[in-house]
Amino acid sequence: MDVLIFSTSVSAPEQVTKVQPLLTSVQAIQDFNFDLEDCDNILRVVADDLSPRYIETLLNNAGFLCTELEY
Template sequence: MSIILFVTNIQHSDLEMLGAVLGDIPGVVKWTIDLEDCDHVLRIVGNGVCSDMLQGKLNEAGFTCRRMLDS
């Protein structure tokens, strides 16, 4: 299981779309986003999920994001 963190431009109004995008990605177990943080940090917990692929899918959906940390 890995945890991937992204700095994003995601807003409250984007949550439904974000859920649909992440729900279609195999291996994503759980996700949360901290909209109170100035970086709108998206935390994704997954099994065998590639951070580059996640970033690509989020960018394709119109979100700006960059990886912070993999663990």
């Protein structure tokens, strides 16, 4: 399993509620969480063999900025 970390423009619990169904619909995603208290509004995704670009595109298509962070 991989842990992917993204900076996002998701900044409120209501926005997390909007994005949650998109993320839970992806079978490769085992778990995810947002850290809205971080200045980058961090999204952490635990997944099996999933491209970071897929998550970026998923959130971008929903109207949010999403960029993978290197760690």
